[in-house]
Amino acid sequence: MSQGPDWLQLRADFPILDQEVHGHELVYFDNAASSQKPRVVIDALRHYYERDNANVHRGIHELSNRATTAFEAGRERVARFLNAGSADEIIFTRGTTESINLVAAAWGNQNLRAGDRILLTEMEHHSNLVPWQMLAQRTGAKLSFIPVTGDEGLLDLSQLDTLLTPEVKLFAFTHISNSLGTVNPVAQLCARARALGVTTLVDAAQSAGHLPLDVRALGCDFLAFSSHKICGPTGLGVLWGRPEILDAMPPYQGGGEMILSVDYFQSSYKKAPHRFEAGTPDISGVIALHVALDYLDAIGRAAIFQHDQELAQYAWQRLAEMPGVRLFGPAKDRAGLVSFQLEDVHAHDVVTFADQRGVALRGGHHCNQPLMKKLGVPSTARASFYFYNTRAEVDRFIDVVCEIRKFFGP
Amino acid sequence: MSDELDELYQEVILDHCKKPRNFRLLEGATRLGEGYNPLCGDNYKVYVKMDGEVVADASFQGSGCCISKASASLMTDAVKGRTKTEVKALFALVHDMITTGRVAAQGVGKLAVFAGVHKFPARVKCAILAWHALVAAVDGAETPVSTE
Numbered sequence: 001m002s003q004g005p006d007w008l009q010l011r012a013d014f015p016i017l018d019q020e021v022h023g024h025e026l027v028y029f030d031n032a033a034s035s036q037k038p039r040v041v042i043d044a045l046r047h048y049y050e051r052d053n054a055n056v057h058r059g060i061h062e063l064s065n066r067a068t069t070a071f072e073a074g075r076e077r078v079a080r081f082l083n084a085g086s087a088d089e090i091i092f093t094r095g096t097t098e099s100i101n102l103v104a105a106a107w108g109n110q111n112l113r114a115g116d117r118i119l120l121t122e123m124e125h126h127s128n129l130v131p132w133q134m135l136a137q138r139t140g141a142k143l144s145f146i147p148v149t150g151d152e153g154l155l156d157l158s159q160l161d162t163l164l165t166p167e168v169k170l171f172a173f174t175h176i177s178n179s180l181g182t183v184n185p186v187a188q189l190c191a192r193a194r195a196l197g198v199t200t201l202v203d204a205a206q207s208a209g210h211l212p213l214d215v216r217a218l219g220c221d222f223l224a225f226s227s228h229k230i231c232g233p234t235g236l237g238v239l240w241g242r243p244e245i246l247d248a249m250p251p252y253q254g255g256g257e258m259i260l261s262v263d264y265f266q267s268s269y270k271k272a273p274h275r276f277e278a279g280t281p282d283i284s285g286v287i288a289l290h291v292a293l294d295y296l297d298a299i300g301r302a303a304i305f306q307h308d309q310e311l312a313q314y315a316w317q318r319l320a321e322m323p324g325v326r327l328f329g330p331a332k333d334r335a336g337l338v339s340f341q342l343e344d345v346h347a348h349d350v351v352t353f354a355d356q357r358g359v360a361l362r363g364g365h366h367c368n369q370p371l372m373k374k375l376g377v378p379s380t381a382r383a384s385f386y387f388y389n390t391r392a393e394v395d396r397f398i399d400v401v402c403e404i405r406k407f408f409g410p
Numbered sequence: 411m412s413d414e415l416d417e418l419y420q421e422v423i424l425d426h427c428k429k430p431r432n433f434r435l436l437e438g439a440t441r442l443g444e445g446y447n448p449l450c451g452d453n454y455k456v457y458v459k460m461d462g463e464v465v466a467d468a469s470f471q472g473s474g475c476c477i478s479k480a481s482a483s484l485m486t487d488a489v490k491g492r493t494k495t496e497v498k499a500l501f502a503l504v505h506d507m508i509t510t511g512r513v514a515a516q517g518v519g520k521l522a523v524f525a526g527v528h529k530f531p532a533r534v535k536c537a538i539l540a541w542h543a544l545v546a547a548v549d550g551a552e553t554p555v556s557t558e
Contacts, residue, residue, distance in 0.1 A: 347475075348475040348533070348536065349476045352418070352532070364451070378450070378451035378474070379450055379451050407415075407424075408424070408427075408428075408476065410428065
């Protein structure tokens, strides 16, 4: 049997983890909000600005050529990361949020009419909800939601036949819930949608970089993710789109980079993906994301998923043994995070206390306000893991939770 | 126990968060102020019964963290019997104390326990939320106030 990755050695690749916070060794459990960056990614940013920085696609000089070549190589790398058919299917954005807004604006305005339906789920992040609300207001389309079953946080797929009807033009849903840790059956949902001619968008913000993604196997039409959650820089995201859909879409924003020719009264536009990338892109970000994807794939995303899942399962089991702890999301087959509430202790008090012990958690509604209302909690505390986290860190986290229960207890 | 946590969660604060005072609907309230923090979902209603310019009674309802609940509890105790002008002057002192840690020379009584909050920037809004709702109530405002 082959040896798995040496997780402790990988941990040493992350300079930021080697520090004390409030006098304790940092335990970083807020990876679902943003991951940390390995040294090779930080070095790639520095190298670019020290050696190759220039604008892309319009210069003829050496530095511009280098920047353009490296930038477009990043696009090729993302295509391979997703098993996309071609780099032309990869659009760079500011993040998952902008990727979804791009689809809502460019595809949505063109394809949605009054009376059409947009199908979502009750577990969507605000970024996969608010853009569709705005589109519905613009077009007169209506929203429907696949219910969440309650604290165990699964989609109630018994409702799918009723909800996924021919009036649905778009079905947008998350791959992994950021507040529940639920892993949704993407391929199955996309197959059901495709049989009815419904266009699908997958929010992969929590799954890209955490498990293998293959857009052809998933069978979706759009897929969005962010660089900063998967070891890459902030301010950069990806939208993958099926080529025939992208080719038929009007531009998103107007400006330089996206035009073929311009006169005072009209312009013609480039093909996808450049049609959707007005203005100077995040060149250094794309180059560093390329390095991040190489780094992740050298470890192996399947191994990363298994590692994170084991930590989450362990944390879940330890929390479940304590009285007065309410856990959210499925007990089995969950992604690498746990969301919980301590009886009579508000999540913000949990997070403040843990922070003073050097443990970085997240507390709040996790950009899931309607879901929190449905579950009847104002907020939860969340610990989210990545491959550089250890079982010993989970033990420290559990010790802190015990301390918190004692401190705030009756 | 680290000093900072002791400073933030003082005995008095823990006591008021576990057993909040004036935590009820106020019969005969003449004013209502609402405070909402969208960041954490803290949500309070502050009820005031005015007798002319004087706060005859005050109470609150709602949910939130330990700091916000203790603040609402101690606040509703502190403002009873004060005039509208005195309430607003006290608010100014408390606001200054919570954001800077300076305890005013003229004193804020038991409310001084919130001086440690300024070391926790993310929690300042928790401590001030009920105060905004109270000031809105004595001013007669009817829309919810947000700390954002």
